[in-house]
Amino acid sequence: MTKNIAIIGASGYTGAELIRLIAEHPQMRIAALVANSKAGKSVSEVFAHLRHLDLPDLVTLDAVDFAGIDLCFCALPHKTSQEVIAGLPKTLKIVDLSADFRLSDVDAYQKWYGNPHSAADLQPEAVYGLTEFYRAEIAKARLVAGTGCNAATGQFALRPLIADGVIGLEDIILDMKCAVSGAGRALKENLLHAELSEGYNAYAVGGTHRHLGEFDQEFSKIAGREVKVQFTPHLIPANRGILCTVYVSGDAQKIDASLRAAYAGEPFVEVLPFGEVPSTHHVRGSNYVHIGVTADRIPGRAIVIAALDNLCKGSSGQALQNANLMLGLPETMGLTAAPLFP
């Protein structure tokens, strides 16, 4: 039976990506689209690429009757998301794409995001949304917290390796290359085409990027002790994609075997032949993750590289994958489209 879906925060890139994906989903229909600042407009006016779709107009949150909604995606900025979700019916299934429920420790949330958690009572029921590792919990959850896009990429490379104890925990470095849509549709000078194209740079260097909160939480949980990684994101002149180059100590063959075992049977995670390298070109617009392992010339050192599409597998595609589980639908439904290349 077709499920009725609401999207709150439909005028940003992750909102648009949700609409794009759900439009092709055989068991979902979009029943409500909320975007307070653009309420009254049609989707075509905000996203002309969705012009051909038969969609409800954008409305304010007040205008939605949630009684008939089976699941709600919340694609709002952090902080706003907590406030909005706190006001939604307590029985409504929700996939939140913001950072607001990712950190189980509300003090850690305040540390990384700067504001106190405003829905601390909901935090305990939130399940961390990295599907491949929290599948069972997500299927039973009412509230799922989508992961950070960088956080997802790094975890795909590292979780099995930490769990299997095949790498050292003291010298993990994640050098990440992030496409610009990860920064959203905000009007900032450094996101202008003239400022961004034809050049690139690091940002949030030295351990200040908020997704470190997720790395710290998850890697420490797996290891059973505190794990702190180094993580440097770079802004690359491309629209979609995250490439994470991870430097670790350990035996490259064991690392490869660990990843291969962990992802055997996973529909969306491809471990490349040993020594091959993934490219963001080959996952763009899709829900697939590519991972490759290479041994370094220095014995005992290896490089693990993971690539995914930040808007899809890193955000809206992951959210839909989780929603499928929460609604009892096949996990891959509506998500198997191949990447767009070239």
Added chain:
Amino acid sequence: MTKNIAIIGASGYTGAELIRLIAEHPQMRIAALVANSKAGKSVSEVFAHLRHLDLPDLVTLDAVDFAGIDLCFCALPHKTSQEVIAGLPKTLKIVDLSADFRLSDVDAYQKWYGNPHSAADLQPEAVYGLTEFYRAEIAKARLVAGTGCNAATGQFALRPLIADGVIGLEDIILDMKCAVSGAGRALKENLLHAELSEGYNAYAVGGTHRHLGEFDQEFSKIAGREVKVQFTPHLIPANRGILCTVYVSGDAQKIDASLRAAYAGEPFVEVLPFGEVPSTHHVRGSNYVHIGVTADRIPGRAIVIAALDNLCKGSSGQALQNANLMLGLPETMGLTAAPLFP
């Protein structure tokens, strides 16, 4: 019942696009992939973005048993395509994506393409593949000749206007902006990233582009007299998309009405509100065409702009749309995915 599909010329961009589209088609399966120069390789080795698909390896043409094939796409370079198709079973349904059967006059073919037609006996049964205008003939055809991508774009803007007699025929100018994938995967210096990105230029200026053969044939047929247009293509630093700015004489409101009437009910052609302009951003990766009409400040002059994705609606998407018709399937099957933006 699932149809068995062969693709000849599977290692180029239109071949990859066909695989991408057919992989999601509910009633087709890829039974054979031919790429003589890369025979023996897996699809992953040639197109890593298709790595997750369960596909047959690339083979030579000889290795294919066409007995079990319901329809064959031929995505070869022109001239080669004629030779290959001449050797295929005479009962096999074929959608040819090359230029080899687009021009009904074999002398015109030789004039524009420089070589004599080598399958002139097959030409009479070839149907011109612009679906929206040859739907009935395509449904009955054995051999369909896919249109040029530029030729398709210009015709979407102009065919109804010529048919309805709402524009002058002596001063039609098509200024076209073409993304680079239209030039294929050939190793040419001007297609290198370092030569192409961050700049742009016209090419084939002055009426030498081969797609003029199609414009001449089709526009003259509609008008019942010779029509010759001016057409200047430009190479733009983007991977997908064609934007065609058409300058015509005529009443802009009548022009708008003509297009609106012609495309009412068409699933893939969107006529924008009067005065709005299409963008290739909003059709990328999809089978949709956007068309917009604006009146010029000079009375009696109008601008019609059409945008589509050259690899999809301009080539492989159109081919699949035609194949659906030829196989008795719903015309839109497998083609309704929304564009990828951003």
Added chain:
Amino acid sequence: MTKNIAIIGASGYTGAELIRLIAEHPQMRIAALVANSKAGKSVSEVFAHLRHLDLPDLVTLDAVDFAGIDLCFCALPHKTSQEVIAGLPKTLKIVDLSADFRLSDVDAYQKWYGNPHSAADLQPEAVYGLTEFYRAEIAKARLVAGTGCNAATGQFALRPLIADGVIGLEDIILDMKCAVSGAGRALKENLLHAELSEGYNAYAVGGTHRHLGEFDQEFSKIAGREVKVQFTPHLIPANRGILCTVYVSGDAQKIDASLRAAYAGEPFVEVLPFGEVPSTHHVRGSNYVHIGVTADRIPGRAIVIAALDNLCKGSSGQALQNANLMLGLPETMGLTAAPLFP
């Protein structure tokens, strides 16, 4: 003797381009940089690519003593420019890069720009800054009005042809392809990298672009009668460059000869061999203009294409060329650097 230069509006792209050029000019030094909104900052903070230069900090307009200034560039938005220039010393040499003094008819100014001219008393002494055609007047001028970047490009292609009477005046069409820096450093959604790269579109279609005011003024003056052209700009995913494809009626050989004669001896204007086409790739970062003529297959129709760098020859380079004349320096001084390719 070294000339003291002030730049008002130093924090925009044309301001930065002026600094870049003047830094290498052997007879100029930058004495004052005005940017009200960023006063107190160093140039490095606003333009990190100029970090190595020894420059004065940005100041407010009030802080500048114009007594020691030999020439002032004004790189402000239109309307603001008029107000500021009206308050400057009446003997100060000024090159204005805005639109505020380009149109000799103040009513035409109001028509195209929407606000009344606020310095109408200064308008009569303003000289139109298309150097190659107003050289003598510019050398004697106190106030020079830099042209629009699109306006310059179109005029390079057309002025000699209208003057020589070798083209028809009723059917001139300029299809222009403009890089994004022409839109300035303003924070607009359509200028974001994620919205702009990988796609393109027309804008200001139908005769609404303000640079038509310049075309109307200049072409009518040359022809001695009213000339109205069609002009459609397109926004292209590149940072610098304007390519103008001009469709005209006339004999292509005569057109070529007219341009060749007009630009013989011009240091910055290159007329390509007949039938060759210019590219924005080949003028990027330089003060050069490339022009090429091709005959169309339709007798009596020709295509003229001009390419230049909008920030340099289309704006700041032109401004410096004019300043050289006004200060009695060699016209090409500081402007002969080759384009940057790739």
Added chain:
Amino acid sequence: MTKNIAIIGASGYTGAELIRLIAEHPQMRIAALVANSKAGKSVSEVFAHLRHLDLPDLVTLDAVDFAGIDLCFCALPHKTSQEVIAGLPKTLKIVDLSADFRLSDVDAYQKWYGNPHSAADLQPEAVYGLTEFYRAEIAKARLVAGTGCNAATGQFALRPLIADGVIGLEDIILDMKCAVSGAGRALKENLLHAELSEGYNAYAVGGTHRHLGEFDQEFSKIAGREVKVQFTPHLIPANRGILCTVYVSGDAQKIDASLRAAYAGEPFVEVLPFGEVPSTHHVRGSNYVHIGVTADRIPGRAIVIAALDNLCKGSSGQALQNANLMLGLPETMGLTAAPLFP
């Protein structure tokens, strides 16, 4: 007195960059341009952006009379360069831009480049061309070996730190992001715009990139013991630029102080304020290097980032800087132009 310059290998990107730079050099003139495969052509035919220059046509090597040449740049592929240089007059001053004389140990050359050194007798007189560190030797040299572009970038970040003993030598990681012009003008599929733009990937992972030969040689020489670094290059969709993110152990403040001391007074090396990050945007088209240091949240760990333009400071600009020294000219002559932004 003006120096006569020859360029051998004038049809590649580094050759074009040399022409661009020398055209503005007040004390050099280009006397001969060699490009065997394009001999007989004008420079305009090969590089249309240099059309305005008055240059000799391209000739074969045989056609050059080296008697009147003061200095020769050799911009050929490695291996070819050795063979050609071996045949040049033994008194001719040469700056070689290839890899052929960078490694003082001819066995190391064979190990990294796969072919035996064919001019081993010349190797002892070759001086490694990293100007800031070999200034005195270069000024006296007859044969200077230009560095690898990646090798230069990494050394700017690390040489002072190794020399001053402020970092650990066992865990140095260089994660490098390289623009495409570094791969030259070769016709390779992965360098096509359609394959490269909008995505990115690592290559030569695991310690196989040839520039490691230079790192090993130079870092070991400075340290007085063997130093082996990890180095992963990535291909980024941009035309010019290298950004090197270096992960080291050490005190960030001492690291910053070491770099600041080393580069005090260097005309082309800018050490940014502590905690700021360089961008390739801000060095494009110039001979400047930007370096920034940041402390990581993990005590004892720091990140050093260096950015330069691979074609200029990383290759042809460096070569010209060395040529200036070899000819007794001011080191910065012809090299002080500001970067092009945007």
